[in-house]
Amino acid sequence: MTTVAFIGLGNMGNPMAANLVKAGHAVHGFDLMPEHLETARSNGVTVMANAIAAAKDADVVITMLPAGKHVLSVYEDIAPKVKKGALLIDSSTIDVDSARKAHAIAAAHGLLSVDAPVSGGTGGAAAGTLTFMAGGAQAAFEKAEPVLQPMAGRIVHCGDAGAGQAAKICNNMILGISMIGVAEAFVLAEKLGLSHQALFDVASTSSGQCWSLTSYCPVPGPVPNSPANRDYQPGFAAALMLKDLKLSQEAAQQAGAVTPLGAEATQLYALYSALGHGGTDFSGIIKFLRGQPA
Numbered sequence: 001m002t003t004v005a006f007i008g009l010g011n012m013g014n015p016m017a018a019n020l021v022k023a024g025h026a027v028h029g030f031d032l033m034p035e036h037l038e039t040a041r042s043n044g045v046t047v048m049a050n051a052i053a054a055a056k057d058a059d060v061v062i063t064m065l066p067a068g069k070h071v072l073s074v075y076e077d078i079a080p081k082v083k084k085g086a087l088l089i090d091s092s093t094i095d096v097d098s099a100r101k102a103h104a105i106a107a108a109h110g111l112l113s114v115d116a117p118v119s120g121g122t123g124g125a126a127a128g129t130l131t132f133m134a135g136g137a138q139a140a141f142e143k144a145e146p147v148l149q150p151m152a153g154r155i156v157h158c159g160d161a162g163a164g165q166a167a168k169i170c171n172n173m174i175l176g177i178s179m180i181g182v183a184e185a186f187v188l189a190e191k192l193g194l195s196h197q198a199l200f201d202v203a204s205t206s207s208g209q210c211w212s213l214t215s216y217c218p219v220p221g222p223v224p225n226s227p228a229n230r231d232y233q234p235g236f237a238a239a240l241m242l243k244d245l246k247l248s249q250e251a252a253q254q255a256g257a258v259t260p261l262g263a264e265a266t267q268l269y270a271l272y273s274a275l276g277h278g279g280t281d282f283s284g285i286i287k288f289l290r291g292q293p294a
Contacts, residue, residue: 009039022044029046055082087143091118099162114140114144132151134156136160176245233281234281238281241269242278
């Protein structure tokens with residue numbers, strides 16, 4: 001049995017921690033929100049008073065936090081306090097530069113570390129089918145893999161420090177662009193008198209096929225499990241898609257990459273979120289493209 005500290009028990013962190021408990025690990029958890037701690041306690045997590053208390057006796061520390069500044073703050077606090085040989089895994093989605101700084105903090109204290117952001121949303125977190133994109137030294141990855149396994153459908157070692165975050169940013173830029181493309185196609189089909197099902201039946205089996213269509217269709221009906229059938233309850237909130245797209249554009253600027261579609265997708269999700277829809281699923285942008293109110 002491994003003792004795992006889990007810091008950040010929100011919509012993703014809580015079900016991930018619950019799957020670690022189910023796998024037989026002792027999980028010590030901390031979050032700033034009392035309601036998140038109550039959920040964690042009900043899932044078998046031992047709730048601790050603060051991040052240091054959660055981490056100090058852990059073999060592995062997993063963080064799932066909103067932004068790079070939060071990850072770096074926690075790493076600065078816990079790295080001097082954790083026991084020798086502990087592994088730090090950050091599953092937040094943050095900028096590559098912050099991820100590399102987090103690795104540097106770990107290394108300065110003689111700790112192995114992995115950046116391992118995830119894809120799969122809250123459904124994947126609950127089902128234990130997340131894709132982990134891991135960056136870090138081979139030795140760190142080999143130590144992390146069995147801990148990630150109860151939460152994962154797939155684990156990919158993408159390269160050295162920061163490579164996991166780079167893969168996540170690129171993947172979600174594809175996702176944001178493709179969802180807008182699929183939504184635009186359905187809006188056009190509506191104007192042309194083509195039914196949702198007819199477009200789906202054609203595009204899902206021909207060259208228009210993509211995950212945004214076949215797994216997360218932005219109109220109700222063709223894919224029963226998509227958020228469109230639940231009035232666009234997330235899922236993956238539009239505000240989180242906007243966060244990831246902004247990270248992609250920051251990375252593109254720093255790397256000197258030209259990403260015009262990524263830039264346009266960022267602007268569209270910024271407008272959608274500014275209208276008060278940041279809490280809805282990102283596939284709900286089809287309403288914005290139709291010119292519909294909330």
